[in-house]
Every structure is written in C-alpha cells, then in structure tokens.
Amino acid sequence: MVNLLLNKGANLNTCDKKERQPIHWAAFLGHLEVLKLLVARGADVTCKDKKGYTLLHTAAASGQIEVVKHLLRLGVEIDEPNSFGNTALHIACYMGQDAVANELVNYGANVNQPNEKGFTPLHFAAVSTNGALCLELLVNNGADVNFQSKEGKSPLHMAAIHGRFTRSQILIQNGSEIDCADKYGNTPLHVAARYGHELLISTLMTNGADTARRGIHDMFPLHLAVLFGFSDCCRKLLSSGQLYSIVSSLSNEHVLSAGFDINTPDNLGRTCLHAAASGGNVECLNLLLSSGADLRRRDKFGRTPLHYAAANGSYQCTVTLVTAGASINEADCKGCTPLHYAAASDTYRRAETHSGNSHDTDEEPLKESRLKEAIFCLEFLLDNGADPSLRDKQGYTAVHYAAAYGNRQNLELLLEMSFNCLDDVESTIPVSPLHLAAYNGHCEALKTLAETLVNLDVRDHKGRTALYLATERGSTECVEVLTSHGASALVKEKKKKWTPLHAAAAYGNTDSLHLLIDSGERVDITDVMDLHGQFGCRSTMKILLNWSSIRPRQHSQWLGMLTPLMLAITNGHVDCVHLLLEKGSTVDAADKRGRTALHRGAVTGCEDCLAALLDHDAFVLCRDFKGRTPIHFASVCGHSEILRTLLQAALSTDPLDSVVDYSGYSPMHWASYSGHEDCLELLLEHNPFAYLEGNPFTPLHCAVINNQDGTAEMLVEALGAKIVNSRDAKGRTPLHAAAFADNIHGLQLLLRHQAEVDATDQLGRTALMMAAENGQTAAVEFLLYRAKADLTVLDVNKNTALHLACSKGHEKCALLILGETQDLGLINATNSALQMPLHIAARNGLASVVQALLSRGATVLAVDEEGHTPALACAPNKDVADCLALILSTMKPFPPKDAISPFSFNLLKNCGIAAKTAACSALPNGNSCPYTKDRHNAIGLDGCYSE
Missing domain, CATH: 1.25.40.20 (Ankyrin repeat-containing domain)
Known part of the structure; x- marks a missing residue:
C-alpha cells in the first residue's frame, strides 16, 4: 500500500502538526519494511520533529529493537540530542526499554551524556518505573553513579524521590556517595524523608547517612519528615542515636532519641517541633515531645509551635501543645497570638486549591473535615483562655484577621463567644x-x-x-x-x-x-461630582455659559468637577459609558476647566465611547476654559477617525463656527504642530482656508517650528506660495520659525517654494539674524552658504547678524559669519549704541571672535556712546571701565589729538559722578542702559521667540 501511494505521487516528506514525517511513524510502530522502503525512496533518516526527536528516539521510546538496529547500521548519530538534550539512551532508560538500551550501549552510546538539565541516562533509569534493568546495565558499563545534574542531584537523589529501594542499593554498592548534597544542601536522606520512604531511610542510615546533615534552610531530614507528616520516618530518624537513652519527664516509659539535638533550629529559627506543628501530624508531635522537644522555643519571628498549629487549623496538635503547657496568649514579634493565627486559618481553602476545580465527591469529606477542625481549633483556644481582645502591633484583633481572610465561621464564633468583639467590629x-x-x-x-x-x-x-x-x-x-x-x-x-x-x-x-x-x-445619582461638585451638573452648565463674566478663583468651587461618565470615558470603559447614559447621566457636564466627556473621548480615541456620546446628543463644539473643542483635542492627539466623526457632527451643529480657541488656534494649527498627517489631510479637505482664520501664526509656522516635516510639506503642497511667505502678528515668516528651531529640512522646503530669504519681521530681522541670535549653528551655516542670505541687513537698532550672534555669546555662529566676509564696513559697523561687533565680542569674552575681527582689520580705537573703546568694553562694569581709562591716560600722556578729544570729555564727565551709581544716558530706542554684564540688551533684542 505504501509503495502504491508513493507511485501515485504521495509526498514521503509531508509532516503532521508536530512535524513528524511518515518515517517517524514507521520507526515508532516498528514497521521495518516500510521504513526500508521509505529510505530507499529518499526519506531523510536524520529528520526531526518539532521537539527534536529523531527516528532513533521514537524507535527507542517504543522498544522497536529491530528498527533501532537497522538505524544504527544506517549510521545515524547515536548520541543526537532532542530539544531537551535527551539522547535515545535517555529515552530508552526512562521508558524501561532495557533491550534497546543494551543495544545502544553495545553500539557505543555515551552512558554519561547529560541533557539540558544535566541529567544522564542513569538519572532517568533511577527514577523510571520500569528502569531497574536499565540501571544495572548502565552501572555495569561504567556509568558515573555520582554524576550531578545542574541542580546537584545525583542518581541516588532521583531514586530517593520515588523510593526505589533496590536501585538505591545497587547505586550504593557501586560507590554512590551517601551524603552527596544538591544545590539546596539536601542529601538523599533529606529527599527520602521528604517523600516518606521509610525503607529507603533505613538503607541510607545503615550505610552511614548523616542524620544531622543540614539541607534546605538548614533543616535536618527530621524537619522534612515531620513537616510532611511521615510518623514512621520520624520514628526511624529519631532512632538514629542510642535507643532508650532518655527517660520522659512525663512518664517512666523509655522513648527514642535522635543522635542530634532535636531542638536545633533551621536558619529561620524553626525547630523540628515547629515543623511538626505546621505539618499537623499529632503522632509526629508526640514523638518529638516525648523525645525532649522544647515547646516554648521561638523562631526568628517570635512564633512558638502553638502559633504554627493554630495557623494551620490543626485541632489535635493545638490540644496536645496546650495540654503540654504551651502559653496560649504568647505574642510573636508582630504581636500576634495563636488566636490571631487560628482566626486567619485558611487550611480548608488550601484543601480546595489542592483538589483543584474537580467535583470529585471523595474530596468533599476532606475539605469538610479540615473546615471543622479549624473551627474546633479556634473554639478550643477560646475555651482555654485565649483573649480575643488582644491586638497585634498594628492594632488588629482576631476579629480583624477573621474578616481579612474571609473566615465566616470563625468570625461568627468570635462574635458569639466574646462580647468585646462587638467593639472590635465597630472600631x-x-x-x-x-x-x-x-x-x-x-x-x-x-x-x-x-x-x-x-x-x-x-x-x-x-x-x-x-x-x-x-x-x-x-x-x-x-x-x-x-x-x-x-x-x-x-x-x-x-x-x-x-x-x-x-x-x-x-x-x-x-x-x-x-x-x-x-x-x-438619589434621582440624579449618575451626575454626582467629586471635589466640590455639590451643586450638580445643571448649575455648572449655567455657570459655564456665562464663563467670561466669572473670575475662576472666586467661583472655582462652583465649576463642575469629574462625573462618573467622565471617568468611564477617560479609561475607555464602553459598557460603563452606555450604562451611565442609559441611566440619565448628563452628557455635556463639564469639569472645572470646562472639559466635558466628549473632550475626554477625543483624547483617549475610544470610538465606541465617542459614538455613544454623540448618540445622546453631546455638543461637539463645546469649549473648555481655553476655548478648545473636542475637535482640537482629536487633532493634537492624532485620532483621525475620531476627528472625521467630530467634523461631520460639527457641520450639522454649526457649519459657520470657525472652531478656533481663545488664542486663535484652529485644529489645523494643532495637527500641524503635532505632526499628525492623517488629521491634517482631513482638515484640509474639510476647510482648506482654515489657516486664514484665527492666529496669523499659521499652521506652517507651527509645523516648521516643531520640526514636523511631513505636515509642513502637506501644507506647502496644498496651499502653495500664499502660505510660504505668510506673516504672523510680529511680521515673522515660516522661514523665521524654521531658523529659530534650527530646522534645516524646513528651511530647504520653504526655499524650494520661493520663500523670501531676506524677509524681515517688525524688528527688522531676517531668518539669518533670528538663527544667529538664538545660536542655531546649522541654520546659520545653511542660510549663509546655501541660501546666500544678506549679511548687511540691519534691524531697527542697526544690529547686523554679527552683532546679534556676539550679543548672545554664540561664538560658532559669529565665526561662521566672519568666514563669509572680509568687508570692513560690516566688521566695523556700529549699532544705535555706536557699538561694533568687536565691542560686544570683547564684552562677552569671545576670544576667538575677537581674534578673527582683529585679523580682518577691526579698529580698536573706535568708541561707543559711552566713550569706551573695545578694550574698555572688557571691563565688568562702567566704574571699572572708568578706572581703566584713567590708568591708560596716565600711561599715554601724549595721545594723538584726534584720539584724545572725545575721550577726555567723557573721562571728565565720568570722574565728576564717580561717587554716584553708574548709569548711562537713554539709548536711541528709549531705554536706559546701565553698563552691566547684560549691557548688550540695550540694543533691543527680544531674546526669545515668543510664540
């Protein structure tokens, strides 16, 4: 049949969902002839499934010895690992396929090959249900009996987990280390005690296992045995010392004794008695008590064994400990008594977790018995003097603990048995x-x-x-x-x-x-407000309608705060939004800043929420305290679909509304500034002339000043030259804005569309001057070298770009400008205060600029309106400059006549008022200018781009 299918064109390399090919199934099922046929037809004998299983793995797993032999003869890699690092020998040993394992070993398989977790085939044989013969085979063929996994587990550890008695004996007889510890410190004896394998414990102890060896958390094997309630193991471990060596203080009967101090604590201070009380096996508890365990010993948290017994709802252990003399009201480090722990006991809930979600009727009696035992434990403590009014260090009583852990029965019992608990309930x-x-x-x-x-x-x-x-x-x-x-x-x-x-x-x-x-x-319960919203939404809306006549500080307590509808919208909870609207929530209620639920829907971008609001007639053109509508918010957040919906709604509401805020900005301004091209496209389609409305600082200004090249390009292509050279209220073009932001792409775009490179604003400054004043080196370089901007343009205070660069200390910009000119007229140009660039550069300590100016012929004898040369401009203030002038005049008694005359006049004038505060005369722009560190401000610079 296989041959027929292949002849009919069947694909022999096709895979199932686990990437197993037909040849995998032939190997797994032992169909040797089919496998040979597939190999003869070109099937890949090295193929693997999704988990890395080869043909050899699958044949070994199902014990197909003939297939294994044939594959080995074909030369497949015998130690090829799967995705978990397991070889075919690992699989054979785990599945108990001793014949396959024997064949693999005889053919040279590595008996000590570790997998991803460091387990060898011997580890698998030790733990496997049917791996006894495989284990003998491996040991007889040189497998390392002390090989440890990445977690430090030896084959003897693995045998101890499942109590493999015979295999443990074989390992021990072949040199397995008895007290080999894993990374947690546990020896095979710890593992056997943890899983309750008494017979294996006897074998290990007979072969010298150390019962006093510390394991996880510094626990003895006895800790683990009693913690998990294995009384036979407990008895066996206690007999590790001399038999009948201690006489019980409670009777004349001889009892067992361990060969170590059973009151030795672990690293958290817990003794074996603490572990037994936690485990809940009263037989283990009695064995320890009769062997001299101290029931008053505290752990590092101050807890006695009685605390542990109460916390686990162990009635019998609690009775035993109290009868033996345990203090019933003793508090731990947090002030909790055993009653606190009993009230909080969740043993029955842990039983439910352990049983999972199954409805197995066999589990019900167990849960019921644990629940009853926990209640009996609490009742016993109350009957024997436990004080329910005692508080822990945080002030909580047993009632608080019962409530916090949801123990209704315990809570009812506390309320029933103690009148004082009523006060705790109300506290x-x-x-x-x-x-x-x-x-x-x-x-x-x-x-x-x-x-x-x-x-x-x-x-x-x-x-x-x-x-x-x-x-x-x-x-x-x-x-x-x-x-x-x-x-x-x-x-x-x-x-x-x-x-x-x-x-x-x-x-x-x-x-x-x-x-x-x-x-x-309340009837209007859906409109309840937070903070000071006691007047309700309708009062708020009336106030908002007259908002312009109200001073916010005086009436802020009246302005509507947040309603449940606003919060539901903000967090995108559609079901809550629908419910609130159906129940009559006011759709246009506004918060103290005048923002409604619709504003919030525009910000969050939840289309379903917004649709629900519009279905309930939300006012789409409502404005907040800055005059911004939901359309503004959708534009700035880039929610294009929301914006489309709002624009359509606005047309039916008021098609003539220009939709600008109180600063004159339209949604187009905000979309351009934020770089949301989809939103801008919608707005241009809706009203391409919206840029003419509102603030003359156009959307193009907004785009280039925020480096949004995409929206800037859209605006230029859509509106052309009429927007490229548009001016804001201060006469600045988009080119000024791009220069201010050092936006080179924006400058290139604008100049490609015929932007005027030397256009001046109301202060007479070009884009180059704007860039120079603000230290935008890249923009200065581009405008100088690529745009060939005019360096001779003067602003209203007769400052050139070089003056402005020096005045703000922008050294690189000044050097770039100087690199483009040798013109003495420009280098020695004076502004309204008769200052040359050399005066300003010297005043600001720009040494490299001063050097460049001097090398280009800048005059050093020119004086400003105060009569100071560039050298005197270096002085920190006017008084120092006057003193320096006096010294220099003494050093030069015979100066040239044309140089001394104006200087001497100023010197005599300054000496006459030396005792007074230094002040200079009014400048041409009408400002007084003290000669201070910031004297260059006298030239009338704005200092920043106000928009």
Missing part, C-alpha cells in the same frame, strides 16, 4: 473588619458583619467606606451585600472626593456600577 483603628472583608472580596464574612453593624458608612483614614473599596476592587457580590444592607453610594473619600460611583466607573466595574445606580439613593 476603625487602624482599619475596620468591614473594610478588610470588603477589600479582600469576602462576601460571606461581609454579610455577617453587615448584619451586626448599625452604620456601614464608617470611613478609614483616607475617607473610604467599605462600599468604596468593594467597588474599586470589582467585587460585585460584596457591593450587592453592602447596598442591600443600606450602605451609601454617595460618601466621598478624602483625597479626590470620589464616591463609590466614581470608583466603579473609573475601574470599569459595570456590574457594581449598575448596583449602585439601582440603589435609588
């Missing part, structure tokens, strides 16, 4: 039991408390009620319990003044929100 210091139960979602315990308490609206230190916590955590059952018992949904917490409604909406807990709304506490 909010530090947190009430009601809050703890609600926070942790324990509805049964919460119901018990709700039936006990009169006031369910008690608040914690943050002002939160139990209902708020239950809503915030999304515990619908707890919300239902509290609302049905009269808890208020309108109590506000302290910080944000949120109610449970706000919490439900913010966290998307729709079911809880539904319950709160249906509580019927």
Whole structure:
C-alpha cells in the first residue's frame, strides 16, 4: 500500500502538526519494511520533529529493537540530542526499554551524556518505573553513579524521590556517595524523608547517612519528615542515636532519641517541633515531645509551635501543645497570638486549591473535615483562655484577621463567644473588619458583619467606606451585600472626593456600577461630582455659559468637577459609558476647566465611547476654559477617525463656527504642530482656508517650528506660495520659525517654494539674524552658504547678524559669519549704541571672535556712546571701565589729538559722578542702559521667540 501511494505521487516528506514525517511513524510502530522502503525512496533518516526527536528516539521510546538496529547500521548519530538534550539512551532508560538500551550501549552510546538539565541516562533509569534493568546495565558499563545534574542531584537523589529501594542499593554498592548534597544542601536522606520512604531511610542510615546533615534552610531530614507528616520516618530518624537513652519527664516509659539535638533550629529559627506543628501530624508531635522537644522555643519571628498549629487549623496538635503547657496568649514579634493565627486559618481553602476545580465527591469529606477542625481549633483556644481582645502591633484583633481572610465561621464564633468583639467590629483603628472583608472580596464574612453593624458608612483614614473599596476592587457580590444592607453610594473619600460611583466607573466595574445606580439613593445619582461638585451638573452648565463674566478663583468651587461618565470615558470603559447614559447621566457636564466627556473621548480615541456620546446628543463644539473643542483635542492627539466623526457632527451643529480657541488656534494649527498627517489631510479637505482664520501664526509656522516635516510639506503642497511667505502678528515668516528651531529640512522646503530669504519681521530681522541670535549653528551655516542670505541687513537698532550672534555669546555662529566676509564696513559697523561687533565680542569674552575681527582689520580705537573703546568694553562694569581709562591716560600722556578729544570729555564727565551709581544716558530706542554684564540688551533684542 505504501509503495502504491508513493507511485501515485504521495509526498514521503509531508509532516503532521508536530512535524513528524511518515518515517517517524514507521520507526515508532516498528514497521521495518516500510521504513526500508521509505529510505530507499529518499526519506531523510536524520529528520526531526518539532521537539527534536529523531527516528532513533521514537524507535527507542517504543522498544522497536529491530528498527533501532537497522538505524544504527544506517549510521545515524547515536548520541543526537532532542530539544531537551535527551539522547535515545535517555529515552530508552526512562521508558524501561532495557533491550534497546543494551543495544545502544553495545553500539557505543555515551552512558554519561547529560541533557539540558544535566541529567544522564542513569538519572532517568533511577527514577523510571520500569528502569531497574536499565540501571544495572548502565552501572555495569561504567556509568558515573555520582554524576550531578545542574541542580546537584545525583542518581541516588532521583531514586530517593520515588523510593526505589533496590536501585538505591545497587547505586550504593557501586560507590554512590551517601551524603552527596544538591544545590539546596539536601542529601538523599533529606529527599527520602521528604517523600516518606521509610525503607529507603533505613538503607541510607545503615550505610552511614548523616542524620544531622543540614539541607534546605538548614533543616535536618527530621524537619522534612515531620513537616510532611511521615510518623514512621520520624520514628526511624529519631532512632538514629542510642535507643532508650532518655527517660520522659512525663512518664517512666523509655522513648527514642535522635543522635542530634532535636531542638536545633533551621536558619529561620524553626525547630523540628515547629515543623511538626505546621505539618499537623499529632503522632509526629508526640514523638518529638516525648523525645525532649522544647515547646516554648521561638523562631526568628517570635512564633512558638502553638502559633504554627493554630495557623494551620490543626485541632489535635493545638490540644496536645496546650495540654503540654504551651502559653496560649504568647505574642510573636508582630504581636500576634495563636488566636490571631487560628482566626486567619485558611487550611480548608488550601484543601480546595489542592483538589483543584474537580467535583470529585471523595474530596468533599476532606475539605469538610479540615473546615471543622479549624473551627474546633479556634473554639478550643477560646475555651482555654485565649483573649480575643488582644491586638497585634498594628492594632488588629482576631476579629480583624477573621474578616481579612474571609473566615465566616470563625468570625461568627468570635462574635458569639466574646462580647468585646462587638467593639472590635465597630472600631476603625487602624482599619475596620468591614473594610478588610470588603477589600479582600469576602462576601460571606461581609454579610455577617453587615448584619451586626448599625452604620456601614464608617470611613478609614483616607475617607473610604467599605462600599468604596468593594467597588474599586470589582467585587460585585460584596457591593450587592453592602447596598442591600443600606450602605451609601454617595460618601466621598478624602483625597479626590470620589464616591463609590466614581470608583466603579473609573475601574470599569459595570456590574457594581449598575448596583449602585439601582440603589435609588438619589434621582440624579449618575451626575454626582467629586471635589466640590455639590451643586450638580445643571448649575455648572449655567455657570459655564456665562464663563467670561466669572473670575475662576472666586467661583472655582462652583465649576463642575469629574462625573462618573467622565471617568468611564477617560479609561475607555464602553459598557460603563452606555450604562451611565442609559441611566440619565448628563452628557455635556463639564469639569472645572470646562472639559466635558466628549473632550475626554477625543483624547483617549475610544470610538465606541465617542459614538455613544454623540448618540445622546453631546455638543461637539463645546469649549473648555481655553476655548478648545473636542475637535482640537482629536487633532493634537492624532485620532483621525475620531476627528472625521467630530467634523461631520460639527457641520450639522454649526457649519459657520470657525472652531478656533481663545488664542486663535484652529485644529489645523494643532495637527500641524503635532505632526499628525492623517488629521491634517482631513482638515484640509474639510476647510482648506482654515489657516486664514484665527492666529496669523499659521499652521506652517507651527509645523516648521516643531520640526514636523511631513505636515509642513502637506501644507506647502496644498496651499502653495500664499502660505510660504505668510506673516504672523510680529511680521515673522515660516522661514523665521524654521531658523529659530534650527530646522534645516524646513528651511530647504520653504526655499524650494520661493520663500523670501531676506524677509524681515517688525524688528527688522531676517531668518539669518533670528538663527544667529538664538545660536542655531546649522541654520546659520545653511542660510549663509546655501541660501546666500544678506549679511548687511540691519534691524531697527542697526544690529547686523554679527552683532546679534556676539550679543548672545554664540561664538560658532559669529565665526561662521566672519568666514563669509572680509568687508570692513560690516566688521566695523556700529549699532544705535555706536557699538561694533568687536565691542560686544570683547564684552562677552569671545576670544576667538575677537581674534578673527582683529585679523580682518577691526579698529580698536573706535568708541561707543559711552566713550569706551573695545578694550574698555572688557571691563565688568562702567566704574571699572572708568578706572581703566584713567590708568591708560596716565600711561599715554601724549595721545594723538584726534584720539584724545572725545575721550577726555567723557573721562571728565565720568570722574565728576564717580561717587554716584553708574548709569548711562537713554539709548536711541528709549531705554536706559546701565553698563552691566547684560549691557548688550540695550540694543533691543527680544531674546526669545515668543510664540
């Protein structure tokens, strides 16, 4: 049949979903003739499936010895690993295929080959159910009996896990190290004690295993045996010393004794008695007590064995320890008594976790018995003097612990057996039991408390009620319990003044929100506000309509804060949005900044939320305190589909509204500035002339000043030269904006579209001057070398680009300008204050610029309006300059007549007022200018690009 299929064109290399080829199945099923036929037809004998299994692996797994022999004769790699590092010998040993293992070993397979985790075939043989013969085979063929895995486990460790008694003996007889420790410190004896293999413990102890060896957490093997409740192993380990060496203090009977101190603690201070109390096996506990275990010994947390027994709800161990004299009200380091732990015991819940979600009826009696035992344990402690009013160091009583862990039966028992517990239920210091139960979602315990308490609206230190916590955590059952018992949904917490409604909406807990709304506490409950929103949404809207006549500081308490609808929209909880709108939430309610739910929907980009708002007639052109509509917000956030929807809605609302904010910016400005090309395309289609409306600082200005090349190019292509040379309120073109931002791509784009390179603003400055003043080196270089900008242009204060670069200390820009000119007229040009670039460069300490100016012939004798030469301009202030002038005049008694005359006049004038504060005369621009470090400001520079 296979031959026929192949002749009909069947693909012999086809794979199933696990990438196994037909030849894999032939090897696994032992169909040798089929395998030979497939090989003869060209099948790949080295092929692997998804997990790296070769033909040899599959044949070895199913014990197909003839197939294995044939594959070996074909020369396949005998030690080829799969994805887990296992060879065919690993697989054969794990599956107990001793004949295959023998063939592989005889053919030269590596008996000590480790896999990814460091396990050899011997490890697999030691742990396998049917691997006994394989283990003997490997040992007889030189397998290393002490080879350790990456976690330090030897084959003897593996045998100890499953109690392989015979295999352990073989390993020991062949030199396996008895006390070999893994990376946790556990020896095979620890492992055998952990899994309760008494017979193997006897074998190990007979062969000299150290019962006092420390393992994980510095535990003895005895710790592990009693922790997991193996009394026979406990007895065996206790007999490791001299028999009948200790006489019990409680009777005259002789008892067993270990060859080590059983009160030796582990690294957390826990003795074997602590472990036994935690394990819950009373037989182990009695063995230890009769062997001299100290029941008053504390661990590092101050806990006695009784604390552990109570925490695990072990009734018999608790009775035994109390009867033996354990202190029932002894507190640990956190102030918790055994009663605290018993109240919090979740043993029955751990039983449920252990049994999983199965509905096996055999598990039910176990859970029921553990639940009863935990209750009996708590009842026993209360009957024997445990004080339920004792508080731990945080102020919590046993009632708090029962509520926090949701133990309804324990809670009821505490309330029933102690009258003082009623005070604990009502106490909010530090947190009430009601809050703890609600926070942790324990509805049964919460119901018990709700039936006990009169006031369910008690608040914690943050002002939160139990209902708020239950809503915030999304515990619908707890919300239902509290609302049905009269808890208020309108109590506000302290910080944000949120109610449970706000919490439900913010966290998307729709079911809880539904319950709160249906509580019927108030007609307009869906419009409740946080902070000072006590006047309601309708009052807020009236105030917002007259917003321009209101001073915000005086009336901020009236401005609407956040409603549940706003919070639901902000966090994108669509179901909550629909519910609130259906229940009558005011769709256009605004917060204190005038922003509605629609503003928030535009920001978050949740299309379903926004559609729900528009379906309920949300006003699309509503404006916040800066005049921005949801259309502005959608544009700045780049939500193009939201923007499309809003634009369509705006057309039907008010097609004549220019949609500009109070600063004159339109959505097109914001889309351009933010670089959202999809949004800009929509806006250009909607109204291509929108750039003419509002602020003359056009969308193109916005795009180039924020380095948004994509939107800038779209604007230029769509609107052409009419926008390229447009001017803002201060006469600045987009080229000025690009130069200010050092945007080279923007400069190139604008110049390609006939931007005027030497256009000046209202201060008379070109784009080059703007770049020079702001130290934008790349822009200066581009405008000089590529655009050939004019260096001789003067601003209103007669400053050149070189003046401006020097005035702000931009050395590189000044040097770039000087590199383009040798013109003495430009180098010695003076501004309105008669200052040359040399004056300003010297004043700002620009040594390289001063040197360049001097090398190009800058005059050193020219004086400014104060009569100071460039040398005197180096002085830190006017007084120092005058002193320096006096000294220089003394050093030069016979200066040239044409040089001394004006200087002497200024010197005499300055000497006459030396005792007064230095001041200079009014400058041509009308400003007074003290000769201080910032004297260059006198030339009238703006200093920054105000937009």
